[in-house]
Amino acid sequence: MITAQEIDRVIRFDGDGLPVVSVYLSVPVDPADRAALPTRLSGLLHQFRPRVADERLGREQRMSLRGDIERLEAAASEEMWTRGTIALFSCSGRGMFERFDLPRRTRDRVMVDATPWVRPMLAVLDEYHRYCVAVVDRAAAWIWEVYQDEIRAVDRLRDEFPRKPDFAAWFAEYGVRNRTEELSKRHFRLVATRLADLFRTGGCELLIVGGHRHEITPFLGFLPDALRARVVGTFALDPGTSTPDDIRKLADHAIEQYERAEERREVSRLLETASGGGLAAVGLRDCLWAGTVTAVRHLAVEDGATAPGVVCERDGWLARSGDACPLCGAPARRSSDVLGDLVEQVVDDGGTVRHVRAETGLRRHVAAAALRFPLPERPEDAAAGTGG
Numbered sequence: 001m002i003t004a005q006e007i008d009r010v011i012r013f014d015g016d017g018l019p020v021v022s023v024y025l026s027v028p029v030d031p032a033d034r035a036a037l038p039t040r041l042s043g044l045l046h047q048f049r050p051r052v053a054d055e056r057l058g059r060e061q062r063m064s065l066r067g068d069i070e071r072l073e074a075a076a077s078e079e080m081w082t083r084g085t086i087a088l089f090s091c092s093g094r095g096m097f098e099r100f101d102l103p104r105r106t107r108d109r110v111m112v113d114a115t116p117w118v119r120p121m122l123a124v125l126d127e128y129h130r131y132c133v134a135v136v137d138r139a140a141a142w143i144w145e146v147y148q149d150e151i152r153a154v155d156r157l158r159d160e161f162p163r164k165p166d167f168a169a170w171f172a173e174y175g176v177r178n179r180t181e182e183l184s185k186r187h188f189r190l191v192a193t194r195l196a197d198l199f200r201t202g203g204c205e206l207l208i209v210g211g212h213r214h215e216i217t218p219f220l221g222f223l224p225d226a227l228r229a230r231v232v233g234t235f236a237l238d239p240g241t242s243t244p245d246d247i248r249k250l251a252d253h254a255i256e257q258y259e260r261a262e263e264r265r266e267v268s269r270l271l272e273t274a275s276g277g278g279l280a281a282v283g284l285r286d287c288l289w290a291g292t293v294t295a296v297r298h299l300a301v302e303d304g305a306t307a308p309g310v311v312c313e314r315d316g317w318l319a320r321s322g323d324a325c326p327l328c329g330a331p332a333r334r335s336s337d338v339l340g341d342l343v344e345q346v347v348d349d350g351g352t353v354r355h356v357r358a359e360t361g362l363r364r365h366v367a368a369a370a371l372r373f374p375l376p377e378r379p380e381d382a383a384a385g386t387g388g
C-alpha cells in the first residue's frame with residue numbers, strides 16, 4: 001500500500017544541488033507487451049544521457065546522473081511490473097530511490113530537475129480516497145485502512161467488558177445494567193479517541209463504520225463532530241461471527257456506493273453550472289478548447305472513454321479534427337485519444353481530474369470541466385464571424 005508518509009517523503013525531497021530524475025512508465029495491459037518496457041525506459045533515459053558527459057555540470061552532478069541511469073535500468077529489468085503506471089524517482093548521489101505503482105496509466109515521461117516531479121503521480125492518487133474502516137461492538141473494535149484496492153489492519157482494541165458474562169454473578173451485583181452500559185460507553189469513547197488520533201496523523205480522509213445495527217448510532221454519538229462529518233457509510237454485521245472477508249466485502253460496497261454518489265453529485269453540479277451560464281464547460285469540443293487555453297480547474301471524464309482528435313505539439317492546441325493549428329499554423333498531429341492528451345494537459349497545468357465510473361450525463365457528454373475563467377472565442381469562430 002502506498003502510504004501518505006511515503007508520498008510525503010518524495011514531495012519533500014530536495015536534491016540539494018544534485019539532479020533528481022523522475023520517470024513515468026505506463027505498463028501495457030497485455031503482459032505479452034511488457035517485454036518492451038526496458039527498451040521504452042532506455043528510450044526515455046536517452047533524452048538526458050548526453051548530460052552525463054556535459055562538462056557544464058559539476059562532477060558530482062554527472063556522477064549522480066550516471067548512478068540514476070544504472071539504478072533505473074536495473075529497476076526496469078526487475079520485471080515486477082504491475083498494472084497502471086510505474087513512477088520512479090532517483091537521486092543516486094543522495095542515496096534516494098523510490099518506486100510507486102500507480103493504478104492508472106499515464107503518458108511515458110522523464111524529467112530531470114532539482115526536486116522530484118510529483119504532479120503526475122499526485123494527479124493519479126488524488127482520485128483515490130484513503131478510508132478508515134472501523135468495525136465496532138460493545139467490547140472490541142477492529143480498524144483498517146483501505147486505499148485503492150488494498151486493505152491494511154491498523155489496530156485492534158478490546159475492552160474489559162466480559163465476552164461470556166456470568167449472569168448469576170451479574171444479577172447479584174446491584175445495578176448490573178448500568179455497569180455494563182458504563183463499560184461500553186467507556187469503550188466507545190476509547191475507540192472514538194483512537195480514530196480521532198488516526199485521522200490527525202495518518203492521512204485517512206473518510207470513515208466507514210460497521211457493527212451491530214443497534215450499536216452503530218450510539219457509537220457515532222461518541223465521535224467528535226469533525227470526525228462524524230467524515231463518516232460516509234455504515235454497514236451492519238455481527239463482529240463476533242464475521243470473517244475478514246465478510247468485512248472486506250461490506251466495506252468495499254459502502255465505499256463503492258459513496259464514490260459513485262460523489263461522482264453523480266460532481267457531474268450534476270458541473271452540468272448545472274454550465275446550463276446556468278457559469279464557469280463550466282460541457283462536451284468534448286468545449287473541454288478541449290478549455291484545455292488548450294489552460295482554463296480547466298477540474299476535469300471530469302467518463303472512465304474508459306477515448307476519442308480521436310488532433311494536437312499541436314508547439315502550443316498544446318487540442319481539437320476533434322483539423323489539419324493545421326489555428327493558433328500557430330503548424331501541422332497538427334493526429335491522436336488516437338485526444339481525451340488522454342487533455343487529461344495530461346490539465347494535470348500539467350495544475351488542474352485536477354476525475355474519471356467518472358457512475359452512470360451520469362457524461363455518458364453522453366464524455367467530458368465536463370470547472371473553469372478558471374470564461375472561455376475566449378475560438379480562432380475558427382472568430383474567423384467565421386469576421387467572414388460573415
Ligand SMILES: [Zn+2]
Pocket residue numbers: 312313314315316317325326327328329330
Ligand atoms: Zn499550434
